Amino acid sequence: TNRKIYGYTGLTLSKWMITIIIGLLVGLIAFTIESFQDIIIIYKKELTEKLFERGLVLVFYNYAAIGVALVLLSSFLVMFWAPAAAGGGVTLVMAYLNGNDIPDFFRHRTLFTKILGTICTISSGLPIGQEGPLVHIGGAIASELTWMHGRPPIRERSVLAPQTLRETWRNKRRELTPKAWIFDFYNDKDRREFISAGAAAGLAAAFGAPIGGVLFFMEEDSSFWSRKVMWRSRLCTTCATMVLSWLNKRKFSFSLPGTISFHSLKPEFNVMDLPLFVITSVLAGGVGAFLNIIHDWLAQFRPSSKHRALRVLEACLVTLISVDAIFMLPYYFGHCLPIQKGQEGDEYWYRYACPLSDQDTGVQTYNDLASLYFAVPHQFNHPHEFFLLLFILAYLIATPGGIFMPSIMVGTSFGAFLGRIFQIFFPRWSVQPGIHALVGATAMLGGVFRTSISLVVIMVEGTGGIEFLLPVILSIVLSNWVAHHVHSAGAYESDLERIGEVHFLQSEPSQKLHLITARDIMASDVISFKEITSVAEIVEVLRETSHNGFPIIRHTHRDVFSSDGQLVGVILRHQVLLLLEQRCIFEADALTLNRRRRHSCSLRLPKSAMAQQYLDRLMGVYHHAHYPHRRYLSSRPEAVNELEIDELLQEFATPGVNGSSSTDSSEGDPKCKDVEQAIRTGKELAVDFRPWMNRAPLTVREETSARRVYIIFRTLGLRHLCVTDATNRVVGIITRKDIAKAHKGLEDAYSDTIKEQEYE
Amino acid sequence: TNRKIYGYTGLTLSKWMITIIIGLLVGLIAFTIESFQDIIIIYKKELTEKLFERGLVLVFYNYAAIGVALVLLSSFLVMFWAPAAAGGGVTLVMAYLNGNDIPDFFRHRTLFTKILGTICTISSGLPIGQEGPLVHIGGAIASELTWMHGRPPIRERSVLAPQTLRETWRNKRRELTPKAWIFDFYNDKDRREFISAGAAAGLAAAFGAPIGGVLFFMEEDSSFWSRKVMWRSRLCTTCATMVLSWLNKRKFSFSLPGTISFHSLKPEFNVMDLPLFVITSVLAGGVGAFLNIIHDWLAQFRPSSKHRALRVLEACLVTLISVDAIFMLPYYFGHCLPIQKGQEGDEYWYRYACPLSDQDTGVQTYNDLASLYFAVPHQFNHPHEFFLLLFILAYLIATPGGIFMPSIMVGTSFGAFLGRIFQIFFPRWSVQPGIHALVGATAMLGGVFRTSISLVVIMVEGTGGIEFLLPVILSIVLSNWVAHHVHSAGAYESDLERIGEVHFLQSEPSQKLHLITARDIMASDVISFKEITSVAEIVEVLRETSHNGFPIIRHTHRDVFSSDGQLVGVILRHQVLLLLEQRCIFEADALTLNRRRRHSCSLRLPKSAMAQQYLDRLMGVYHHAHYPHRRYLSSRPEAVNELEIDELLQEFATPGVNGSSSTDSSEGDPKCKDVEQAIRTGKELAVDFRPWMNRAPLTVREETSARRVYIIFRTLGLRHLCVTDATNRVVGIITRKDIAKAHKGLEDAYSDTIKEQEYE
Known part of the structure; x- marks a missing residue:
């Protein structure tokens, strides 16, 4: 009764409180990562600009040393302390929400390594994004908050002795502390909801997309969603976005942080642009799918996770190559341009090897390529095709980092490139390369990731350009379609396949599962216990x-050695x-x-x-x-x-x-x-x-269609399901693994023959 | 084998085709409705302006006659030919998608009446919107297309005779016709998906919100959704929006039709606006909930649907009052204002009783109130508080029409009113009443309908103002919270309760259902058949x-009269x-x-x-x-x-x-x-x-928690569920009705006591 305040139970209140705290923390961490990045980038900038007077080689060594040191720290931590912090993390968060248990994924050290590693990796200049890590960090924070206490099991009692009064009181007292009051109620399901909200907040903070973040996880994981969860997630993403926006501007404001901007675009396009959009979408979607193929192919040649030192070495090598390329290109191909008036204070102008001021006009100058490569890319007006190569190299190295933002960058430059070609070929059509850049970025994301509606919302929220909704939708539909024919799996699916031990149940099971029954997929050597x-x-x-679970059966037979009773x-x-x-x-x-x-x-x-x-x-x-x-x-x-x-x-x-x-x-x-x-x-x-025991286990019959079993498993979030015959005896048990295997096996085995049989 | 084209089965292709056709048709119908409205409004405008020279009374009678005639036609059709076409229809579409069967809801005559009735009602000047009807129309079109053929059952065969070769061939031939090829595959589940896509297209066309339309039905009805369905729905809404946009502008363009516009707003607000937004949201949300209460209360005094003539009379009376008010107010309170330069060609300026041109300046004049009330309200810069009264009157009369748009109008005027008051009280804060109008409209919708995320997206897509995302989110959260405390049920829930026979299973069952088991809610007098x-x-x-369903049981006993066998x-x-x-x-x-x-x-x-x-x-x-x-x-x-x-x-x-x-x-x-x-x-x-028989029926044990039964029912879309004991004998059967009743009963019975027990 003391747990009721203003008509709410303590549980409800504490859930909302925790949600807000998670949102605030995620926003804070996103800001911390950004700030550190800025600091390191500015430090590097000042350092290199000072050193240029003393020779190119010195500058280069200095520059490379900083980059490699940062990545070395990051990958060392990852490989020797918290291996679960490697990579983006979105895939595994999704797999967790899908019902898998992923060891060490949400532990303290993983969280710490992820935050530190992300700062290091991004600051080093590798073409890697912070979105994936932020999603993981959001989930881990939610996990930390809802798992705060680990009550030790009581073991003092002697064998068979009942609990003493003193013990009882101690337990009671423990229950009355505020910690218990707030954090004591969460079960596995609640925790999943919080982690999902935290992950959504991470995505929202990365893109300034409070709705898109919620939708992304709703789309990927609709089975566990209810309106309440949606509301809480929304609150969480809003908190994260507002905190970030507030901290960034040092003043309170409602406008969105928005990491991507296409501000100079005019929302004008006519019917002639339609075929061009189609071309851009199809090509960019194809390239996105092709990137997945290359990533898959390259993954074979990378050292395996067992060789930790080799992995660290690989990361350093990749960094060295990237830094080298990024450093050398502006030197040989960059141009010294005057900084536009009124923008001199902006910290993203890289003077690099350019003179302090232009001889003719006297204004400050900057190197165009250096500004583009060294600074965190906030602008997408320039093409940088060669990022593609670095992107491919940097993928899957042993540091935290996502491929969302690099994909956008590659897509943008590709789209802009196509746009300029169209401009040359159709000079009368007033083609805007900027819109093609937007379409290209969206289509690239569609090709790489294959998400649909949430991607639209993220792009719209991130770019702030609701006027371009229809081209964005068009490009996503087309790129998904094309990409599906180039390469069947999206980046997340490929990731899952590479990880191997995780059994992901997609929301849309194959129709082919109708061809087999529960009998075909169950394990029949069931180990069960008797009631006593x-x-x-x-x-x-x-x-x-x-x-993980054991059926309990009843003895109906007088026979001592028989144990095949009915499931109770x-x-x-x-x-x-x-x-x-x-x-x-x-x-x-x-x-x-x-x-x-x-x-x-x-x-x-x-x-x-x-x-x-x-x-x-x-x-x-x-x-x-x-x-x-x-x-x-x-x-x-x-x-x-x-x-x-x-x-x-x-x-x-x-x-x-x-x-x-x-x-x-x-x-x-x-x-x-x-x-x-x-x-x-x-x-x-x-x-x-x-x-x-659980007296009401859900069971299915042997004859049940495997597809129905799949749906039951997925929508009810089960871990195991007993299969019974007509007399309610257990004849088999189905686990997540069995179902995922059957699904995979069917997909691979019958590729052509089934479709025809299906509707005969 | 002949059903495979380019790697797709005919089924897949035909599904996409049907989806596109549905989208195009919905867009076309939305345009038709708008066009007819425009024609009638312009006709009325010209008529009244011509007649003003001959006296006020004549104009008034003329005006009233047109309005009443239109509503008379509409309500007569509804009451005496197609009663299912009355009202908005969103509630029943949702109930259908939830798994209920609603008689006559998707028949030809209902569709026809709905289209004609919507045109008539909106043109008559009643404060009623076209969004609800468009949703219903979209669903009905989808239903028509997927149910096109009604194959008559074959009854020519004599008793016990096997099918002749000729009959067999006839059936085979029938299967090979293109009609069968395209429309022959859809079962209940497919149909539901199409109807959901069609309804989403209707909503999308009404607001120019292709994403919001999809999300609305996804949010309300997430149990049947998969990615494929989402994709198809998206395609459908995009088609509908594009067709409408294209037809409206008479040229091909990608920009959104957008029925609501707040174009003159500047996306600037500071921390001082926050408490004001909160006040607006809370008040508007409260008013929204209060509107629901008034509607519920008034519904008691309206004539029941059995008295058809009375219902028609009621509709005409309400129309008369509305038209009277709308007509008289501009005459006595309206001002003659000069039309701004460059906008003379716009057809929404109502001269009314004003002189043809201003004596001083020589420019054309218009009556401000008349322009506001008579034209379809495309602008929300003016307040029109008294719409509230008419809105309340017009709700639930026997014609097609929704309350979405009127709610927005009331909310807008309420918000703008508050904004102007704030302007007076806080002159230094540069309050923009326009933003308060937007916040008010959103909060009013939140208070009346209680939807969350889709509403945000609809508002953002509809107004084209992504900059106001955060105030919109804020206002929805607050208004929902306030409204929930004023009146527990949203407009849809009230509607459902009024209809009565529909059993709606919400996505979030009450925690209280954990207190009872399947045994408590099942019907125990099961009628079953033996295998033979x-x-x-x-x-x-x-x-x-x-x-609707019968368990089949097996005889295990030798006893002739015993029939309690195991479920097979x-x-x-x-x-x-x-x-x-x-x-x-x-x-x-x-x-x-x-x-x-x-x-x-x-x-x-x-x-x-x-x-x-x-x-x-x-x-x-x-x-x-x-x-x-x-x-x-x-x-x-x-x-x-x-x-x-x-x-x-x-x-x-x-x-x-x-x-x-x-x-x-x-x-x-x-x-x-x-x-x-x-x-x-x-x-x-x-x-x-x-x-x-279905050899693998899903069953639950008597001990299963009622909440789990609810979730199984809802997520798997069941109609009945057998309850068995440990020996697999049928002890009861649970239907949708039983569950809905138990849920309702528990909610009502234990309002306070349960929450405390729950977590003890």
């Missing part, structure tokens, strides 16, 4: 398998571990254990109601109370060893039987041994799963 | 119930009817029918493979092959009578037994009678459901 199972058997199963529930692996850890164990009659129905055994629960409530809650929020990487540990035998359950079994075993039942369980049928032992001892330690 | 059931029993069940499948009502109609009936041994397992009976299917295929297809696409309203007919006893099944039974009955078993089935247990009769005759007519 001996501790020895449980420990053995936990040691030998890594399954499901229990998760971590719940089993917790029951053992909390010693929810009782001494069972051996006959009870193996032969009789449930009526004949007495159940012992923690005695006080409060203790029971506490355990109940732990069972539900286990993943919350323990850090996420625990989930991977829990599937290994070590997790069982930690519970000191063998000692317990040994302690319990009567002198008549030597050793615990689990230490030498490898010989003979364990069930026979159990019975044998039980007959000798009369008693055994057992766990009663009935109070804790 | 006698025709007499089937006919009786069909006559006495209107259930589900069959739909229309499939049962079709099986009877197609005479998929065989002579069963009476013992087979009532006692034995499935092995002992011989199954007779249509003999030729092609005939079987044909029947198979009919079973799947029944709803397609028959017109949608058949679904309502099929739940009545008449549908059974149409099958002439009694005659068949009578014909079959041996002379020893008088009458068919179904005519006097009311006395005694029918099952006993069946057996009795069977023993005498030895044989009976029966249907074997096994080849046709």
Whole structure:
């Protein structure tokens, strides 16, 4: 009752609060990254301009040294401390939201490395963007905030003893602290929502696109979305954008930060421009898809992640080449141009090797190419085709960094290039190369990433040009279509395939899945527990398998050795571990254990109601109370060893039987041994799963179409699904992996024949 | 194989084609409506201006006569020919997409009435918008195109005879016609997608918002959305917008039609504007919610739809009052102002009773209020507060028309009014009333409709003002929040409640549903069929119930009278009817029918493979092959009578037994009678459901949380869901109605107490 304020439960309020905090933090971090970048870039600029008087070679060495040092730091951290921080991160955030668990992806060190690494990498001058990292950072911040406390499991109690009053009070008191009040309620689903909001805020901050950020994750991940989540995400993105905008301008304002600008464009185009737009879109979309092919191809030749030193070396080498090229090109091909009046104070004019002021006019001069390459590219009026090469080189090196912004740059320059060619060929049509640059950038993104509606909104919000909505839509539709025929997979799909262990369930399953049934994709060697199972058997199963969930079956047969009963529930692996850890164990009659129905055994629960409530809650929020990487540990035998359950079994075993039942369980049928032992001892330690199991597991029949299974899996966000026959016996179990495999296998195997059969 | 063109199946191509056609048609109709409006408005303008020389009264009568005549025509058509065309239609389109069946909503006459009625109503001068009707029209066009053919069922065959070769060929030939090739593939799900695309196109055409239209339906109805559907919807909205834009300007252009314009605004506001925006948003949101309350309250006093003549009279009366007010106000309160130079050609300047030209300056003059009220309001620079009253009056009268645009108008004038007050109170802050008008309009929409993200996009696309994105977001968040506290239901929810028979499952079920289980909401008196059931029993069940689906159960017991077997499948009502109609009936041994397992009976299917295929297809696409309203007919006893099944039974009955078993089935247990009769005759007519039933029905356990059931229902788009116990026996069945009722009931019953319990 004390959790209600002004008609809201504490939960609702704390959710909104957390959302706002996440948004503010993401905006702050985006600003920090930008500021550091600016500082390093200005430092490099001043340094090089000072040194030019003392010779080109010195300047070059200096320049290269700074770049390589920054990337060295970044890639060293990534390779030897937090490997999960490498790359953009959008793919893995999406995979997480899709329902995968990605080890170490949201840990402290990953977050820290990502922030530091992004600053270093971008400042070094590599053609790499901050959008992907910001998405990851946003997700990680949300994860940090909702996982703030890791309550240690209570282990002080002795075997079989009920919880003492003192312990109970301690738990109660813990629940009343403000920390618990705010951060104590989140389960796996809530956490996913917050991470999704955080990631959206990251994207929004990168592009100044509060709506586009929300839509991007909505489009990629519509299965978990509801209106409430959308509202919260919107609030989060708005906070992030406003903070960033405010900090950037040092004054409070509502206008959008907008990293991309095409301000000089006139929103005028006529019917003659239509075919030209089509040409630009198709070509840019094709180039985008082609880039994906090259990236895929090059990925084979890159050193694998196992050779850490090689990866670091690769990153440094790529940086050296990039810096070299960026440095040398302005020197040999750049022109010294006068700075336009009124803009002298702007910090993005690079004097480089140019004289301080023009001899004829006396105004300050700048090197056009140097200004373009060295500064963070805020303007896209110039073409820089050769970025393409550096972009390809820099992709997939062992530092944080995304390919969103480089793709836009390549697309822009490509579009502008086409626009100028059109200008030459059709001088009467008043072609505006700027619009072609915009169309080219959009089409390139479409070709590389294959997202649709959110991309439109991001482009429109980012460029601030609602007038160009229709060309943007046109270019996205065309580029997606073309790119799909050049290369079937977008950048994210390629990424996923490269990572390999992640099973991504797309929102649109293949029609071909209709051809097979649940029977064809399920694993039929199901390991299940009985309602009351001996501790020895449980420990053995936990040691030998890594399954995440176990069906609980009922004994309907009198036969001792038969265990094929009807499904009555499901229990998760971590719940089993917790029951053992909390010693929810009782001494069972051996006959009870193996032969009789449930009526004949007495159940012992923690005695006080409060203790029971506490355990109940732990069972539900286990993943919350323990850090996420625990989930991977829990599937290994070590997790069982930690519970000191063998000692317990040994302690319990009567002198008549030597050793615990689990230490030498490898010989003979364990069930026979159990019975044998039980007959000798009369008693055994057992766990009663009935109070804790999920009594209403969703099941499907063997005959269910695999496509329907896919949809159920995806929309309900399941991890495993029991398959039953007409008498409700478990005949198989389906996991995310099975489904993803079946989907992939079908797509590859039948490429042509199926489509025809489908509609016959 | 002949259905594959350039790597696409005919299905894919035809889907895209249909989508484009829908988009073009919607754009065309939107233009038609606008054109007719313009014509009538200009006609009225010329008429009144000519007549003013001959006295006020004459003009007034003339003016009123035109308005009332138009509304009379419209409301007469609606009340006496196509009642489903009344009102906006957005609510019911949403309800349809949510999974409800709405009789007559997408029929020819409804479409026709809606188009004609919208033209008449808007031209009459009532404060009513065209957006709702356009959404309905878009959906209806999509429905028309995908339901073009109604293949008559084949009934020529004699009882029990297999299909002849000739019939088979006729069917085959029919399948090869281009009509079938294009329109023959769509099932219920496809149709829903097309209707959703069409509705989105309607909204897009109304506001010039191709993205907002897609998002609106995505937000309201995310459960059925996939990327493919989104792409198609986008194409559809783009087509509609482009056609409209092109037709409007008589030249090809990419710029958006944009019905709302706030062009004169400067995108400048500072931190001082923030509290003022907050005030405007909060007040406008509150007024919006208050409007809903008034509408709800007034709805009680309006005549019910049963009194058709009264409804028509009401519409005419409201029109008379509106026209009166609109006509008189400019006369008494309007000012004669000179038309600005260069705009004399614009057709929206109403001279009204003003002199032809100003005496001093010689330029043409216009009456400010008349121009505002008579013309279709394209500009929102002026306040027109009293629209509020007319708006309230006009809501819910028996003509087509939406409240979207009137809400915007009321909001705009309210916002501008507040802005001017702020200007007076804070003269130094350079308050722009225009921005407050925009904020007010957005907040009013938020208060009335409670949509979130799509509304932002619609406002931004419609006004073309991306610079005002952040105030728009702010105002929507605040207004939703305020409105929620003033009145819990938005306009759509109120509408649904008023309609009553529609069960809308919102995307966000209440947390309170966690408190009850499937057992609490299911209907436990399940009527099921056995795998092989006698025709007499089937006919009786069909006559006495209107259930849409029947579980099929297996006999596991030897007991003749026991029927509580395990669930093996589900069959739909229309499939049962079709099986009877197609005479998929065989002579069963009476013992087979009532006692034995499935092995002992011989199954007779249509003999030729092609005939079987044909029947198979009919079973799947029944709803397609028959017109949608058949679904309502099929739940009545008449549908059974149409099958002439009694005659068949009578014909079959041996002379020893008088009458068919179904005519006097009311006395005694029918099952006993069946057996009795069977023993005498030895044989009976029966249907074997096994080849046709859905063998993999999704089931849930009694213990499943009602909230989970809700989510399964909504995300998988189910109509009924069997509830089973641990041995897979059917213990209940849950329909959409049960769930909606439980949800509603819980929401109403526990308003305060639950929240506290929830997280204890």
